[in-house]
Amino acid sequence: MTRSAPGADLGLHRVLEPAGVLPQAAWRLDPDPRLAADEVRVDIECLNLDAASYRQLSERHGGDGAAVRAEVCAIVAARGKMHNPVTGSGGMLIGTVAESGPESPLGLRPGDRVATLVSLTLTPLEITDGLRGWDGLGERVPARGHAILFGRSIAAVLPPDLPDELALSVLDVCGAPALTARQVAELPGPAPTVLVLGAAGKSGSLSLAAARRAGAGRLIGVVPTLAEEQALTRSGLADLVLRADARDAVRLAALLEQHGGPADLTVVCTDVPGCEHSAVLATRDGGRVVFFSMATSFPAAALGAEGLARDVTMLIGNGYQPGHADHALDLIRQEPGVRALFDRRLRTESSGGAR
Amino acid sequence: MTRSAPGADLGLHRVLEPAGVLPQAAWRLDPDPRLAADEVRVDIECLNLDAASYRQLSERHGGDGAAVRAEVCAIVAARGKMHNPVTGSGGMLIGTVAESGPESPLGLRPGDRVATLVSLTLTPLEITDGLRGWDGLGERVPARGHAILFGRSIAAVLPPDLPDELALSVLDVCGAPALTARQVAELPGPAPTVLVLGAAGKSGSLSLAAARRAGAGRLIGVVPTLAEEQALTRSGLADLVLRADARDAVRLAALLEQHGGPADLTVVCTDVPGCEHSAVLATRDGGRVVFFSMATSFPAAALGAEGLARDVTMLIGNGYQPGHADHALDLIRQEPGVRALFDRRLRTESSGGAR
Numbered sequence: 001m002t003r004s005a006p007g008a009d010l011g012l013h014r015v016l017e018p019a020g021v022l023p024q025a026a027w028r029l030d031p032d033p034r035l036a037a038d039e040v041r042v043d044i045e046c047l048n049l050d051a052a053s054y055r056q057l058s059e060r061h062g063g064d065g066a067a068v069r070a071e072v073c074a075i076v077a078a079r080g081k082m083h084n085p086v087t088g089s090g091g092m093l094i095g096t097v098a099e100s101g102p103e104s105p106l107g108l109r110p111g112d113r114v115a116t117l118v119s120l121t122l123t124p125l126e127i128t129d130g131l132r133g134w135d136g137l138g139e140r141v142p143a144r145g146h147a148i149l150f151g152r153s154i155a156a157v158l159p160p161d162l163p164d165e166l167a168l169s170v171l172d173v174c175g176a177p178a179l180t181a182r183q184v185a186e187l188p189g190p191a192p193t194v195l196v197l198g199a200a201g202k203s204g205s206l207s208l209a210a211a212r213r214a215g216a217g218r219l220i221g222v223v224p225t226l227a228e229e230q231a232l233t234r235s236g237l238a239d240l241v242l243r244a245d246a247r248d249a250v251r252l253a254a255l256l257e258q259h260g261g262p263a264d265l266t267v268v269c270t271d272v273p274g275c276e277h278s279a280v281l282a283t284r285d286g287g288r289v290v291f292f293s294m295a296t297s298f299p300a301a302a303l304g305a306e307g308l309a310r311d312v313t314m315l316i317g318n319g320y321q322p323g324h325a326d327h328a329l330d331l332i333r334q335e336p337g338v339r340a341l342f343d344r345r346l347r348t349e350s351s352g353g354a355r
Numbered sequence: 356m357t358r359s360a361p362g363a364d365l366g367l368h369r370v371l372e373p374a375g376v377l378p379q380a381a382w383r384l385d386p387d388p389r390l391a392a393d394e395v396r397v398d399i400e401c402l403n404l405d406a407a408s409y410r411q412l413s414e415r416h417g418g419d420g421a422a423v424r425a426e427v428c429a430i431v432a433a434r435g436k437m438h439n440p441v442t443g444s445g446g447m448l449i450g451t452v453a454e455s456g457p458e459s460p461l462g463l464r465p466g467d468r469v470a471t472l473v474s475l476t477l478t479p480l481e482i483t484d485g486l487r488g489w490d491g492l493g494e495r496v497p498a499r500g501h502a503i504l505f506g507r508s509i510a511a512v513l514p515p516d517l518p519d520e521l522a523l524s525v526l527d528v529c530g531a532p533a534l535t536a537r538q539v540a541e542l543p544g545p546a547p548t549v550l551v552l553g554a555a556g557k558s559g560s561l562s563l564a565a566a567r568r569a570g571a572g573r574l575i576g577v578v579p580t581l582a583e584e585q586a587l588t589r590s591g592l593a594d595l596v597l598r599a600d601a602r603d604a605v606r607l608a609a610l611l612e613q614h615g616g617p618a619d620l621t622v623v624c625t626d627v628p629g630c631e632h633s634a635v636l637a638t639r640d641g642g643r644v645v646f647f648s649m650a651t652s653f654p655a656a657a658l659g660a661e662g663l664a665r666d667v668t669m670l671i672g673n674g675y676q677p678g679h680a681d682h683a684l685d686l687i688r689q690e691p692g693v694r695a696l697f698d699r700r701l702r703t704e705s706s707g708g709a710r
Contacts, residue, residue, distance in 0.1 A: 007605060007608070007609075010663065012605060020603075020605055020606070021604075021605065022604055022605060022632060022636075022662075022663075024632075024659075024662050025632075117661075118661065118662050118664070119658065119661075119662055121662075122662050152663065152664040153664065154664050175661065248375075249376075249377055250362060250367060250375055250376065250377060251375070253362070254362075277377060277379075277380070281377075291653070291671070294653075294654055294657065296653045297653065298646070298649075298651045298652065298653045298656075298671060299649055301653075301671045302649065302671050302672055302673065302674060303474065303674065304379075305671075305673040305674065305675060306472075306473065306474075306530065306673065306674030306675045307377075307379050307473050307474055307476075307477050308365065308377075308507065308675075309473065309507045309508065309509050309675050310673075310675065311673070311675060311676050311677060312673065313670065313673070314670060314671040314673055315668065315669060315670055315671070316646070316653060316656045316657050316660075316669040316670070316671060317657055318657065318660040318661065318665075318666070318667065318668070318669055319657060319658065319660065319661030320660055320661045320663075320664050320665065320666060321666050322666060
């Protein structure tokens with residue numbers, strides 16, 4: 001296979017059906033191990049199924065691990081990618097670079113141990129071991145086979161100094177601190193006040209640390225429970241920790257009124273729906289809101305700001321920014337407060353996450 | 356009634372149940388005609404039900420106008436606002452200012468003929484004529500009664516020089532040209548290339564004209580049909596008109612490649628779902644996308660940009676910006692190309708619109 005001109009870096013030449021769509025929209029991809037000039041082949045170590053996909057498969061088969069395993073094998077064989085046709089979601093994978101095409105812009109070398117930061121729903125994949133190393137009872141799927149990265153795919157070399165599980169959970173949300181830092185830097189005026197909803201979570205704690213480094217002034221973190229209030233306070237990441245229901249726009253605005261008024265920038269990192277109006281009302285006229293929560297409703301945000309006559313700039317959290325992975329890994333290494341919150345979360349939760 | 360302190364300008368004191376939520380989220384509002392110091396009372400001339408709400412009511416009653424009328428009366432009596440409990444939507448109203456509280460910031464005077472620019476779902480309303488002037492067979496509802504505007508409500512004085520229907524259809528989308536103009540002005544570098552998807556529509560044509568005035572360079576309009584291609588070409592609003600399916604990301608990107616490459620700013624004004632990836636792929640790295648289409652999917656946009664590794668800033672189109680109504684009305688007055696497209700649309704379509 002050689003490089004075909006337009007769209008090669010997006011993997012268009014790997015789309016088998018329907019022809020002409022993007023790999024994520026395709027029903028079936030071609031996982032041929034022979035590389036185009038800008039592609040990379042990765043020998044798979046394990047897949048991390050996204051939580052929604054695994055739950056659907058497990059429930060469908062009543063927790064029968066062998067049946068779940070058979071269905072994952074069947075999906076990958078039929079589609080050339082691990083794209084759950086019911087949930088529409090995928091996950092990510094860990095592996096080792098086997099071959100890097102001469103024109104690949106990813107900077108990867110054979111032997112590099114990497115995690116993919118683009119969804120499995122657009123990653124050509126072939127499994128060769130029938131997943132016999134997996135009991136079908138969890139989201140982490142040891143596997144043999146290979147995957148293909150395109151010129152525009154994103155992968156991060158796994159850092160040798162961090163546990164895999166920790167690195168993966170940082171990489172899963174690394175777009176949030178990168179975009180937060182950029183927004184803080186772009187806001188006019190010195191030392192803006194930054195409010196983070198869902199501040200003790202993965203993207204929330206990284207965003208607080210990123211905001212501080214980017215020159216934010218006062219940092220306010222909102223959390224839903226006493227346990228998270230205590231953990232966030234101990235972390236030292238926020239100047240003020242408020243325990244409140246992030247869906248209760250009126251109460252949150254009143255609380256902020258008692259503590260210096262609305263924020264210049266509000267970052268929404270909650271995992272519950274219904275925080276759009278709270279975020280708008282918590283932000284001053286002329287300020288910005290960044291929505292990272294995948295539970296965000298586009299119409300609720302658009303109509304909410306209009307209904308509240310609030311002149312705020314609202315951003316959809318883009319999960320990609322150049323350098324985002326290294327930036328987030330630096331934060332987890334250098335900010336003990338962030339590390340403590342991640343460690344606490346990894347102890348108490350299943351892996352979750354990958355979108 | 357006198358002014359009660361926090362949240363009065365949002366109408367919190369008008370919420371009867373459940374207590375403490377914002378008026379839009381409330382089940383029932385208090386339409387008491389006595390005003391707080393910053394409120395305005397409007398004598399109603401007619402309601403414009405939003406299209407989705409009217410369609411639901413009409414279909415439910417099999418087109419029986421008397422039954423539709425009775426249900427609208429019942430909803431307003433029960434809720435103190437015209438908030439369709441099935442669709443969750445409202446509409447807007449036209450009326451004449453009857454009284455303006457001494458502390459109202461809206462600048463309205465008794466006798467001003469106004470259109471409300473906030474949704475009926477948050478506007479206290481009382482109807483006194485049983486809607487007997489309405490046959491229940493259209494979205495435009497002649498009515499007697501009154502409505503209350505809060506300090507933060509938005510209303511526009513209807514211009515005497517434009518037909519009501521034209522002014523309303525401009526005001527319905529007036530957030531789009533205002534935000535487009537701001538984005539063009541904020542982009543670094545001179546004369547940015549601006550791409551508008553759905554360019555012959557109401558928000559699309561206004562956005563093209565606004566972009567030109569704000570200093571845009573090349574303007575590209577994408578439309579779905581030959582008729583719209585001809586109409587937009589005749590209008591002179593765009594430097595280049597492309598006929599393409601705005602959902603076909605790959606073909607659109609290839610077309611742009613033939614015509615100078617991706618845009619600095621892409622404005623999404625289509626009314627069909629599935630344009631998120633097209634918009635991202637049509638925009639250069641470092642560029643911006645503004646989503647005005649209410650058919651936008653938040654996850655499709657967020658994951659699309661990530662999956663395409665495209666570093667674009669994506670904005671949720673806020674329907675409010677100070678001065679947005681006057682800005683849009685100026686465009687329709689002074690830009691014959693915009694006026695021609697609106698007139699064409701008003702001739703061929705029902706009223707539609709109000710969100």
